[in-house]
Amino acid sequence: SYDLAQTPSVSVAPGQTASINCSGDKLGDRYVSWYQQKSGQSPVLVIHEDDKRPSGIPERFSGSNSGNTATLTISGTQPMDEGDYYCQAWENSIWIFGGGTKLTVL
């Protein structure tokens, strides 16, 4: 089975750039999407197909995917960005999630 690995936690100061990584074998050959989940809420799509931002998602959210690593970047991180972030990919009619990264804005 295909696995996606994420660092369990990332901390960032307000206004700084947060980078959240997701790794998997030849991940760059697949589309990666990212979801934000705040405490007690449902997940929200923030990036799809590697680097596309849905309407309503702030421009400070961006994504990239190459080689074995996909990255979600949050520029000028705000306290409201605190939460869990999950990467997700697809293989052979199986939808796979990473284990999630808890972003703390200190």
Add this chain to the structure above:
Amino acid sequence: EVQLVESGGGLVQPGGSLRLSCVASGFIFSDFDMHWVRQSTGKGLEWVSAADAAGDTYYPESVKGRFTTSRDNSKKSLYLQMKSLRAEDTALYFCARGRAGWFFDLWGRGTLVSVSS
């Protein structure tokens, strides 16, 4: 309003069965793939099933043979029939809309399933 509303969760004994429902509104339900995704308390997201727009269904090994997903486009509804439930099936079950075959762009608020004696 574009939304998904799940129902049907509850407490069930190990080995028991439960049927979840998800009602869609605000979009043409029949045009979209639909999914169930679950989340155990304090844990990550796990994809559970898919029913694509053509009516084909897909499952991970963890639930294959125990869970059956179906849809009724006339009722704008997605279902998850769960049998032989185990303690590890305890989770919040989300209904999600699929896009482009790759990702989920709309999520419900979830319905809680607890498997315990």
